[in-house]
Amino acid sequence: MHSDDKALEQLEQVMQGAADLALSWTRRRETLVVDEKSAGQFASSADLEVEAMLRTALTEGFGEGSIVGEEMGGELGPQVTGWALDPIDGTSNFLLGLPLWGISAGYIEKGAPTLGAIALPELGLLLSAASGTGLRVNGIARPHTNDRGPVKIMALGENDYEPGPETDARAQAFRDQGFAVVRYRCAVFSLASAALGRLGGYIEQGCGLWDIAAADIICREAGMSVEAGPIAPGRYGIDARWA
Structure with missing residues (x-):
């Protein structure tokens, strides 16, 4: 694994590519092939294409390693080390045209997540963090705040x-x-x-x-x-x- 800053930048680039790919499918939803995996649980050709892209890009960017993904499976081994990927979480929302879906890639070392990024493509947001870095939003450090106002x-x-x-x-x-x-x-x-x-x-x-x-x-x-x-x-x- 690279240093935290370099790893974050590399992961942000990968996730932006995945977000762009997923967004391209929102403009042609009528062409999606959809499979109902189980009652109320769906996978589409967009899910599969985004996961395949993530697997290739992460392997090229970070080297060979274990990967588990929602659509293509895999395992992280007894020490639970490697990437866990969700190419499109909220597929039902995605298929219906709601913007409430996201793409997730997290790296786990011996059971503890140490690096991760989430893209919310239709909202133009990319969140990322590594251990000790604080939260980054669209590549910019976001300061901690405890002021969330009266709305709960x-x-x-x-x-x-x-x-x-x-x-x-x-x-x-x-x-x-x-x-x-x-x-x-x-x-x-x-x-x-x-x-x-x-x-x-x-x-x-x-x-x-x-x-x-x-x-x-x-x-x-x-x-x-x-x-x-x-x-x-x-x-x-x-x-x-x-x-």
Whole structure:
């Protein structure tokens, strides 16, 4: 792995390329080939093309290494070291023309995310961070801030491991604390929005490693409190909040 600054710049370049590729598909959605992987879970030709591009670019930029991606699989080995990729998180939103989707690439060393980037292409945002660098937005350092004003919004995720009805009690608990509760159906968008200070936090139990690998380090470097890790075989939980 390169030095932190060089690695961030290299990753930002890769992710900008992925964002541009994904955006090109938004202008020709009618040509997408869509597969329903399971009930309510979709993959499109855009997901596959973006993941293939990321795999090639990361290998060329950072050297051979383990990669796991939502669409093309793989594994990071017993020490959990390598890249975890989500080419388009929020595919349903993407297919419907909603801008609430994102691209995520996180590097993990022995189970701990150390480098990551999230692109929100339709919003023109690219978040990145490495251990100790702080958050960067579109390549520029973003200073820590604890002033988020009086509006309190918490985002929650749901999935087939912990579906909506099971998250309703959590939602009510936050409402009781004065929060509005939203569910954007995209962990990557929600976690990036929280890192930007636009949400009070995000919680999901049962997501994939590729959903949280980049967001973990990004939210930490933004100054958030983050608890994340495996909760079942192939399933991960994340609780990222502002204090």
